[in-house]
Amino acid sequence: MKKISLLLAGLLSIFLVACSNQKNADGKLNIVTTFYPIYEFTKQVAGDKANVELLIGAGTEPHDYEPSAKAVAKIQDADAFVYENENMETWVPDTLKTLKNKEEKVIKATGNMLLLPGGEEEEDHDHGEEGHHHEYDPHVWLSPKRAIKMVEHIRDSLSKAYPDKKAAFEKNAAAYIKKLEALDKEFEAGLANAKQKSFVTQHAAFNYLALDYGLKQVPISGLSPDSEPSASRLAELTEYIKKNKIKYIYFEENASQALASTLAKETGVELDVLNPLESLTEKQTKDGADYISIMQANLKALKKTTDQEGAEIAAEKEEDTKTVQNGYFEDSAVKDRTLSDYAGEWQSVYPYLKDGTLDQVFDYKAKLTGKMTAAEYKDYYDKGYKTDISNINITDKTMEFVVDGKSKKYTYKYVGKHTLTYSKGNRGVRFMFEATDADAGQYKYVQFSDHNIAPTKAAHFHIFYGGENQEALFDELENWPTYYPSKLTGQEIAQEMLAH
Numbered sequence: 001m002k003k004i005s006l007l008l009a010g011l012l013s014i015f016l017v018a019c020s021n022q023k024n025a026d027g028k029l030n031i032v033t034t035f036y037p038i039y040e041f042t043k044q045v046a047g048d049k050a051n052v053e054l055l056i057g058a059g060t061e062p063h064d065y066e067p068s069a070k071a072v073a074k075i076q077d078a079d080a081f082v083y084e085n086e087n088m089e090t091w092v093p094d095t096l097k098t099l100k101n102k103e104e105k106v107i108k109a110t111g112n113m114l115l116l117p118g119g120e121e122e123e124d125h126d127h128g129e130e131g132h133h134h135e136y137d138p139h140v141w142l143s144p145k146r147a148i149k150m151v152e153h154i155r156d157s158l159s160k161a162y163p164d165k166k167a168a169f170e171k172n173a174a175a176y177i178k179k180l181e182a183l184d185k186e187f188e189a190g191l192a193n194a195k196q197k198s199f200v201t202q203h204a205a206f207n208y209l210a211l212d213y214g215l216k217q218v219p220i221s222g223l224s225p226d227s228e229p230s231a232s233r234l235a236e237l238t239e240y241i242k243k244n245k246i247k248y249i250y251f252e253e254n255a256s257q258a259l260a261s262t263l264a265k266e267t268g269v270e271l272d273v274l275n276p277l278e279s280l281t282e283k284q285t286k287d288g289a290d291y292i293s294i295m296q297a298n299l300k301a302l303k304k305t306t307d308q309e310g311a312e313i314a315a316e317k318e319e320d321t322k323t324v325q326n327g328y329f330e331d332s333a334v335k336d337r338t339l340s341d342y343a344g345e346w347q348s349v350y351p352y353l354k355d356g357t358l359d360q361v362f363d364y365k366a367k368l369t370g371k372m373t374a375a376e377y378k379d380y381y382d383k384g385y386k387t388d389i390s391n392i393n394i395t396d397k398t399m400e401f402v403v404d405g406k407s408k409k410y411t412y413k414y415v416g417k418h419t420l421t422y423s424k425g426n427r428g429v430r431f432m433f434e435a436t437d438a439d440a441g442q443y444k445y446v447q448f449s450d451h452n453i454a455p456t457k458a459a460h461f462h463i464f465y466g467g468e469n470q471e472a473l474f475d476e477l478e479n480w481p482t483y484y485p486s487k488l489t490g491q492e493i494a495q496e497m498l499a500h
Contacts, residue, residue: 029079029162031071034089035062036279037141037150040291042082044176045155049165050079058276058279063090072098080161082107082154087115088138107159111153112491114360116207117499136499142276143208144184144295148177173274183292187213190299196310199302203252205276209298211367215306218313225255228262236316241267244313248305250274272301279430324449325500327426331419335454337431338414342448342458346483349493350385353378357490361497387481392463399433401443410435410443418447420474432470442467447482460496462483 029050033039039054045054053074056065067075075081075097082177083089085108115136139144155173159166191213199210204219222233235328240246243265248270255271263269275294284294296385315430322328323438352358362377372380391402400409412433421427430447443465450461462480464473484493 002114021055029165030077031080031082032074032078033081034065034083034092037147037277037291038082038084041109041141041147041151041176042154042158045151045158045169045173047168047172049168053078058280060279062088062278065089065091067091069094075099080105080107080158082109084108084150085110085115085136086137087118087136090468107154107161109150109154110138111149111157113140113146113149113153114364114491114495114498115140116211116364136495137207139205139276140208141213141291142206142295142298144180144187145212146208147291148180148184151177151180152267153204162164179292183295186296187299190303191215191306194306196305196308198310198313199250199305200248200313201250201274202245203250203274205252206274215302216312216469218315220316222251223249223259224252225251225253225259227256228259234262234266237263238266240316241269245310247308247310250301250473252276258499259464274298303350324453327422327424327428327451329427329453333453334417334419334429336414337415337455338396339394339399339412339433341431341455342450342461343394343396345486346392346394347463347483347486347488348387348390349482349497350387351390352490352493353381353385355490357498358494361494364498384480385477385482386479389481391486392483399443399446408435408443410440412436414448415470418470418474420477422477429466429473434470439493440467445470445473447473455467459500 027048028048031042031046031050031052032055033042033052035056036054039052042050043052055067055071055074056062072095075095083092083106086093089415115138118135118137141150151173155169160170162169187209194215197214198216198218199206200218200220202220202223202225204217206217209215210217220237221228222237226235241249246267246269250272252273252275254273260271263271275298277291277294280289280294307382324333358381359374359378362374362381366372366376388403389401390404393400393402393407398409398411400407412435415432415434418430418432419427420430428449428451430449433446433448435444435446444467445465447464447470448458448461449464450458452458458485462482464476464480466473484496488496
């Protein structure tokens with residue numbers, strides 16, 4: 001028996017070695033990807049230079065996925081692991097901590113792309129009965145413009161990791177990007193003259209698509225594709241749909257006939273599909289569907305709304321914009337603060353504006369508000385952020401200002417607060433400090449504004465300073481040098497600015 005066991009072990013060993021040799025003999029990389037669009041983009045870049053594996057198949061949510069020991073082993077053994085973003089595959093950061101020597105092989109497909117703030121998604125969506133929360137919205141692949149950037153980043157990352165295959169990666173990527181650019185032009189042409197810019201979705205995944213092509217996504221909660229809403233929810237929806245004259249509601253999959261019939265009968269609304277492309281079904285794969293064909297189908301579905309005349313559709317629950325952070329508060333809520341609220345090591349954001357790190361922020365602002373172009377926003381913030389003070393280091397009693405590598409440090413006392421009323425009707429509070437040093441010069445009088453009105457640790461701040469008096473600083477409304485913690489990278493600061 002022992003001889004037989006040894007024989008079997010030997011044969012198994014020979015088999016494994018043979019398989020391993022065969023695997024290496026074809027010269028192909030083994031790349032593990034997470035969910036469909038990442039698989040598709042990576043496969044298109046890698047071509048015949050790699051075996052690309054899809055980790056998460058149809059029916060499993062990428063953010064809810066929990067990798068098995070086998071899956072973790074696949075990631076560990078792969079020549080490269082490609083995922084979208086930790087805000088989508090929420091399990092990735094913890095998984096990566098368990099791996100050894102993976103830094104050079106791990107590729108985050110979004111790269112340095114800034115993400116929009118996320119939010120709570122619909123209660124009845126398949127992600128779970130209680131919904132889920134994205135700190136930042138990860139659904140960037142649903143905009144062809146951003147899909148191109150993801151492909152470019154995957155291309156560059158693989159080329160850096162495996163320079164001997166760079167030429168093939170670049171050639172493959174160029175061919176696929178050409179197709180994505182054609183898709184982008186289809187979206188631009190199809191949506192450029194939209195008669196109705198608002199579209200209503202059951203899955204709040206299409207914000208980037210909307211933003212990049214001049215539309216507005218209006219997510220709606222309390223609807224599931226396979227069940228009818230409650231009587232009370234149906235009544236609310238009926239009123240909302242009729243009030244806003246909504247013609248279509250888009251689901252991520254075909255809704256049940258019962259739901260379609262109920263909504264059609266009660267409201268006259270029609271249901272259609274916008275595919276979030278988190279996976280492909282077996283049938284779709286068999287039929288030859290891919291990212292481009294499904295996005296073309298999404299465009300066709302969207303045009304059913306955009307080709308019809310219609311007014312802007314309001315969200316069911318409008319966001320409260322009259323918050324303290326936006327400058328709306330009672331006088332009684334304003335409290336004195338100490339310098340310890342601002343204690344820490346801080347860096348100016350101005351260098352990041354000058355080197356282009358903040359350009360994405362301005363692009364987003366332009367698309368979100370429509371008030372100014374990205375270039376105009378950059379000019380506006382250039383005036384606002386401009387300063388020669390690169391760093392400010394603060395304790396509970398002192399401030400150190402660093403200019404051209406030289407520092408000046410003074411001791412300060414708190415001297416009060418002052419509320420300003422702006423032209424838009426909102427207000428801001430300046431917290432005032434005065435140097436006790438006779439030689440403080442232009443740093444004698446200092447004011448902080450951080451959008452807070454009571455004691456709390458500042459996450460960032462705007463600073464005003466001068467040598468004349470506190471009152472003279474109240475008139476400064478165009479230049480507000482801005483500082484974030486020194487430990488943050490420019491990319492992290494840009495993301496924070498966009499989120500808040």
